[in-house]
Structure formats: C-alpha cells, structure tokens
Amino acid sequence: MHELSIAMGIVEAATEEAQRRGVHVSAVHLRLGALSGVVKDALLFSYEVACQDTPLEGSRLIVEDIPVSVFCPRCKKEQVLASVQSFACPECGVPTMDVRHGKELEVFALEVEDEEEEVRK
Amino acid sequence: MSEPRLVEVRRNVLKQNDVIARALREQFRAAGVFVVSLVSSPGSGKTTFLEKTLTLLQPEYRVAALVGDLATENDAVRLARSKAPVKQITTGTLCHLEAAMVQNALQEWKLQDLDFLFIENVGNLVCPSSYDLGENLRLVLMSVTEGEDKPLKYPTIFNSADVAVITKNELATAVEFDWDAARKSIESVRPGMQIFRLSAKTGEGMDRYLEFLAQRLAENRSVAQT
Numbered sequence: 099m100h101e102l103s104i105a106m107g108i109v110e111a112a113t114e115e116a117q118r119r120g121v122h123v124s125a126v127h128l129r130l131g132a133l134s135g136v137v138k139d140a141l142l143f144s145y146e147v148a149c150q151d152t153p154l155e156g157s158r159l160i161v162e163d164i165p166v167s168v169f170c171p172r173c174k175k176e177q178v179l180a181s182v183q184s185f186a187c188p189e190c191g192v193p194t195m196d197v198r199h200g201k202e203l204e205v206f207a208l209e210v211e212d213e214e215e216e217v218r219k
Numbered sequence: 220m221s222e223p224r225l226v227e228v229r230r231n232v233l234k235q236n237d238v239i240a241r242a243l244r245e246q247f248r249a250a251g252v253f254v255v256s257l258v259s260s261p262g263s264g265k266t267t268f269l270e271k272t273l274t275l276l277q278p279e280y281r282v283a284a285l286v287g288d289l290a291t292e293n294d295a296v297r298l299a300r301s302k303a304p305v306k307q308i309t310t311g312t313l314c315h316l317e318a319a320m321v322q323n324a325l326q327e328w329k330l331q332d333l334d335f336l337f338i339e340n341v342g343n344l345v346c347p348s349s350y351d352l353g354e355n356l357r358l359v360l361m362s363v364t365e366g367e368d369k370p371l372k373y374p375t376i377f378n379s380a381d382v383a384v385i386t387k388n389e390l391a392t393a394v395e396f397d398w399d400a401a402r403k404s405i406e407s408v409r410p411g412m413q414i415f416r417l418s419a420k421t422g423e424g425m426d427r428y429l430e431f432l433a434q435r436l437a438e439n440r441s442v443a444q445t
Contacts, residue, residue, distance in 0.1 A: 100314050100346035107232045115228045124223050128232075135348035135375045182374045184407050193410030203349070205230040209223050 101140040104203070105148035105159075111205050113153055125158040125209035131202035132166045132182050166200030236350055239318035243325075243353025248443050250330035253436040254338065256352050258376055259360035260369075261342030264386050266294045268360060268419040269339055273301035275422075275429055280334040280436075285324050287316040287341045294339065304328070315346035318353060334436060344373040355439060362387040367400035374408040381412070384428065388418040 108126060116123045130136060138161055145159040166179040170187035176198050177187050186193045231237065247254050259265045269284060276282050283304040286294045295307035308316060308324050321338060330336070338354060340347045359380035361369050364387055370377040377383070383405050391398070398416065405412055415431070417424030 100349065103313070104232060104349075107235075111230045111232060111234075112228075115226075115230065119226065121226075127225075133375055133378060135345065135379075182378070182408070183371045185378065185410050186407075193406070195410050203232045205228055205232060207225050207227045207229075209225055211223050 099140060101136060102144040102148065104136055105141055105144035108145065108159070108205055109148045109152055109154050112157075112208055115205070115208060116153065116210065119210070120213050121208075121210035122213055123154055123157050123208050123210055125160055126154070126205060127160045127162065127207040127209070129162050129164050129202040129204045129206045131164045131200040133197070133200040134203040136203060138163070162206070164199055164202045167198050168194045169196040169198055170194055171196070233349060233351075236318045239322055240351035240353040243318060243322060244355075246330065247336070247353060247355065248439075250333070251440055251443060252330050252333045252336050253356070253432070253439050254336045254352075254354045255356045255358055255432070256338040256340060256354040257358050257360055258340045258344065258347045258380065259342060260344045260365065263342070263360050263362045263365060264419060265339055265342065265360055266297050268384065268386050269337055270298050270301050271419040271422070271425060272337065272429070272432075273298065273303040275425060276335060276432070277301070277303060280433075281332060282335045282337070283328065283333050284337040284339060285321060286339045287320070289314075289341060310341055314341055314343050315350055316340050316352060317350050321352050335432065344369075344376045348376040348379045356381045356435060358382050358384060360384045360386060361401075363391045363396035364394050367397050368404050370401075370404040370408045377405060377408045377412075380409065382431075383409075383412055383414045385414065385416045386419050388416055388423060389421050 112123055112126045142159060149155045166182055167176050170177050170192055171194060172190050172192045173187060180188045185195060257265055273282050284298055285306050285308055287308045287310055288294050289310055292307050295305050298305040306324050308320050338352055357380045359377055405414055415428040417428055
C-alpha cells in the first residue's frame with residue numbers, strides 16, 4: 099500500500115501550483131493509468147488523510163481512469179487493450195509491448211477559486 | 220462568490236523520483252557499473268538467489284548489493300556471507316524503495332570500483348512497480364511454489380520488468396509446476412521477455428543467467444564508451 103505516499107505527492111504538487119497562482123483549490127483532476135501501479139480506491143481514501151491540515155483540506159480528488167493502449171505493428175494503429183493481462187492487439191492478436199498510454203500518474207488540472215474572493219465570503 | 224474555474228497543470232506525481240532516478244542512471248553510466256534491481260513477493264527466495272549470484276560472480280567481477288527490508292537486517296547479514304559489500308536500507312513501514320533512498324545509501328561507495336550493483340527491493344509485487352531506481356535491468360523473480368498464474372495476478376510489475384527468473388526449480392516436480400503455463404502467463408503480460416529457469420540452491424541453470432549478465436555488462440560498457 100503505497101497510495102498514501104502517492105496521495106501526499108499529489109497534495110504537494112497541487113499546493114505548489116496553487117500557491118504559485120495565488121488560488122484556492124477545490125478539486126484536483128488526476129489522470130490514472132491502469133499500469134501506474136496505483137489502486138484507485140486506496141488512493142481516494144488516502145487523499146482525504148493526506149489533505150488534513152493542508153490548504154487542500156476539503157478538496158475533492160477526481161480520477162480519470164486511463165486504459166492501456168498499445169501501438170499494433172500489424173494494424174498500424176493505437177489500440178486499447180481489453181485487459182492488462184494480455185498485451186496483444188485486441189483486433190489481430192499480435193503481441194506488442196509498444197505501450198502508448200496507461201502509465202499516467204499525473205495531476206492534470208485543478209479546479210480553483212481566487213484567494214481574495216475566499217476571504218471576502 | 221467567485222466562479223470556480225479549471226486550470227491545466229499537467230504535473231507528473233512521481234517527477235521528483237524520476238529526476239533522481241535519471242541522475243542515478245547517469246552516475247551509473249559514468250562509473251561503468253551495471254545495475255540490476257530485483258523485485259519479487261515475500262518468500263520467493265530473493266535473498267538466496269542474490270547470495271548465490273554475488274558468490275558466483277565474484278571471482279571475475281567486483282559486485283555489491285543494496286538490500287531493502289522493512290524492519291530487520293537479516294537479509295544483509297545473510298548476503299554478507301558472500302563477502303561482497305552489502306548495505307541495508309531499512310524502509311520502516313514503507314513497502315518499496317525510492318530513488319532518493321538508493322542515492323543516500325550509495326553516498327559512501329565508489330561506484331567506479333564496481334562492475335555490478337544489485338538492488339534488492341522490499342518483497343512486494345505491487346508498490347515497487349511505480350518507482351524507477353535508475354537501474355539498467357529490472358529482474359522479477361518468482362518461484363515454482365508460487366503458482367503459474369502469478370504474472371496474471373500482478374501484471375503491472377511483470378510488465379515493468381526486463382527479465383524474469385523462475386527459481387526453486389529443485390522443487391518443481393514436488394509441486395507439479397507447469398512450466399508451459401508459467402511461460403504463457405509471462406508472455407501474455409510481457410511479450411518477448413527473456414525467462415531463466417534455475418535453482419539458486421543447487422546452482423542448476425545459474426550459468427546461463429550469469430552469462431546473460433556478463434553479456435549485458437559488456438554491451439552496456441561498449442554503448443557508454445561511444
């Protein structure tokens with residue numbers, strides 16, 4: 099279970115970006131690849147813990163699941179794998195390790211509000 | 220009240236680890252040392268396998284090992300019997316090694332005095348997969364007692380590895396290990412991966428694997444020089 103340290107990394111990255119822009123974060127959008135090695139449910143649970151006593155406390159984590167896609171050398175196009183248990187083209191069956199997507203672990207965007215407005219509320 | 224708005228940031232969460240891993244990889248290249256990391260589940264025989272590897276490589280090569288362990292120093296003590304320099308990284312409750320831990324542990328070592336450096340990760344087939352340690356080769360180890368479908372249960376780590384070793388072959392008959400089924404599961408999650416079947420205990424099959432390491436070291440050095 100390494101999701102707590104991943105969650106702390108997300109909070110740290112989002113806090114830095116927010117401070118640089120002088121904004122308050124209400125939600126973090128994360129792109130999570132099926133090959134990232136991170137379990138979504140454990141991450142969502144850890145996120146709440148990681149946010150405690152930080153400027154992100156009370157913010158939401160919105161996870162976009164990214165399936166694994168590979169480039170098929172025979173079909174000459176990117177194909178989404180049906181399962182991570184089978185690295186073969188779902189159309190023609192050729193095995194391939196040319197992974198194009200699915201390793202993402204990326205803070206993609208932040209939902210923010212201006213700090214000043216926050217104070218005035 | 221201000222309208223919430225969306226700003227794109229695109230930040231890799233593991234960037235800090237990746238930056239350190241890249242620096243390590245460059246350091247290894249400059250020193251001419253070939254670095255192998257080992258991942259496996261607990262109890263698959265990683266320490267026995269590594270002890271044998273260190274012992275058999277030593278007449279010809281200068282070797283050393285870093286060992287990640289949750290709480291004890293037992294593995295480091297066992298590996299020290301090989302007479303190779305061994306250093307323990309106690310991770311406490313952390314379930315994996317990170318690049319910064321490797322960097323810290325290597326501070327007192329002169330890498331240019333080494334041919335091979337082995338990094339034994341914490342026994343875990345989930346968490347270590349996300350962390351690049353700057354290694355040249357990631358070796359995933361499984362034993363014949365674990366079941367042929369282990370790669371299908373842990374596809375991420377098998378997919379992230381460069382080579383697979385199936386050990387404890389001396390027990391294969393007793394546990395009715397199905398070699399073809401195991402090979403098929405590995406091939407399914409990591410097409411084209413080279414597989415070595417061996418027994419670290421009896422030494423059977425170790426020579427082919429050691430030749431492979433020697434070849435990779437030579438290739439790595441010829442690339443580094445050009």
